[in-house]
Amino acid sequence: MSSVNLKQLAQALDLSVSTVSRALNDSYEISAATKEKVQLLATQLGYQPNPYASSLRRQQSKTVGVIIPEVANNFFSLAINGIEEVARQNGYHVLIYLTHENFAQEQTIVQHLANGRVDGILISVSGETQDAAHFAKLRELNLPTVFFDRVCEQTDTASITTDDYDSGYRATHHLLERGCRRIMHLTLAQHLSIGQKRMQGYLDALRDADVAFDPALLVRGGHGSDHNTALVQQLLEQDPSIDGIFAAVESLAIAGYRACQATGRRIPADIKIIGFSNLEMADLLNPSLTTIRQPAYAIGREAATILFQGLMKNRPILTSQSQELKSELVVRASTGGLG
């Protein structure tokens, strides 16, 4: 493709291919004079090494695969930003794959990457994923993998997460502190560790405050923002005692907000809302919406950094390298909004 290759360079310079190769790779066994000559001509002719030839020979691709459920979601977008940046700095390329929250797709993708196309994998598991057999294969093949945000607890690789339990606790505590006693808990993926931990934080905060937990307040949303809004709205109408909403996912925070509006509840006078959201817009537009912000960009960077360190030093990636980054409680409303 790039028209000019090593052989041509070698011929033009009357050198052997290996000398040229070594000169370009700045090998210590090539004279400074030759190096210069070679590099000069190489840049003149715009020589670009064929990545596939060297990948084949070196048995490494300088490429990582990123597998995520969806990219139209601010958390993952920001994470990709972090990942791409670190990759670039380390001379790596980034292949992107989307599972669309579909387990079968996730399996296929993982399997497709187990052929040397990538040197390592960064993954946030799909909402449907329960079985971890496909990850076992990655270990077998010794393909370094780092989980981020939505981790798979069954395998023993490194993972970068947010302080899900803790932030779930804090969020609930925040509402309790403001007088809420009947807090609706909105969640999507109950069987994902991320959902479970957030909910456990919610439950423990209630318990520590001696507030009874009512299972009726546990709501599992689905996909489709209008559907969720209707669902919450219905529950609000059924139970006027509800005075708080804790949404474990951004989309559900919005749904909760809209449902409150639809039922005429005033925020924060009648009801208070707190929700996970990585969308700065959300609280910029609407300060009455208190949010839990995950350090998405940092998570991407951290996950990538751990992966690359393992790759460069050719060391296995250990569970001990796992980290839990802190999320932030963002309260915008100065005028006693929800804050």
Next chain:
Amino acid sequence: MSSVNLKQLAQALDLSVSTVSRALNDSYEISAATKEKVQLLATQLGYQPNPYASSLRRQQSKTVGVIIPEVANNFFSLAINGIEEVARQNGYHVLIYLTHENFAQEQTIVQHLANGRVDGILISVSGETQDAAHFAKLRELNLPTVFFDRVCEQTDTASITTDDYDSGYRATHHLLERGCRRIMHLTLAQHLSIGQKRMQGYLDALRDADVAFDPALLVRGGHGSDHNTALVQQLLEQDPSIDGIFAAVESLAIAGYRACQATGRRIPADIKIIGFSNLEMADLLNPSLTTIRQPAYAIGREAATILFQGLMKNRPILTSQSQELKSELVVRASTGGLG
């Protein structure tokens, strides 16, 4: 990496490497019996062809590069979704590169891709890009390229855009129709065709309505949401006659909204806002914000489709394949909000 390769399969089956290769590629010159035998063992052993070996030999990578300014932006996120989907359907892989709106990075990335790593490129140019020399090289190398959203008018490849002029006109018309006469125009990248077209729509709408254009109402924002808010706020305070805001970019629509709040202007009673935004959240959260929604996902799909058609049929990608997709004016407020 994947441990098992053609040679091993061949030995195990007592066949030649070429036969096995052909069998797996479903060649017509292999007996049905052999094919079956081969394919059976291949799946049993979990054979995965080495992508780099076949890329090297075939001189094609089954990979496309996507170059965008940023991914933490709903438009590009959605576009990637569309691109990835189409790529997957066609057996292509997607490499992601971010320019961070930086021209130098864009040049480097483009140059790095001109070595056979990708079979084609999908690109949305950085805000700084004025010079198109680096794209000329792509043409030289015959590397199929499709521009999307932020196109480069100097080259003659296909491009997928939104109806920027038209939507700029319609947005402005919308405000004029509601009585606005002093409409502030907020823009980021004035020299990008996308910014120019939107502004031209604005100007023409004013002219057609016989409303004088005041250059003082033209505001060029920068990066940093707080900075932009302060800028707009200052202008609003200086000029109380301003009764409308047209934001050519989502972030500026938010800045405008916040500035209005800060200066005590009521929306839409005192001032009306309309802005480009691909964030459904924005108008869900705040129905008084009328938005122009681009068909981001469709743009991604369309751009990718054109690229792949060219790649598969080995045909050049022509300007004639360019398309302009329609954007949508989203008015949420039923209660006479801004709508």
Next chain:
DNA sequence: CTGTTAGCGCTTTCAT
């Protein structure tokens, strides 16, 4: 310091 040679794993003529 430089050249010769082998080979990464696959595809594809060319032969049989």
Next chain:
DNA sequence: ATGAAAGCGCTAACAG
């Protein structure tokens, strides 16, 4: 219908 052999472009022993 199958096999032998060449070669994609590069790197890395091994010589010298």
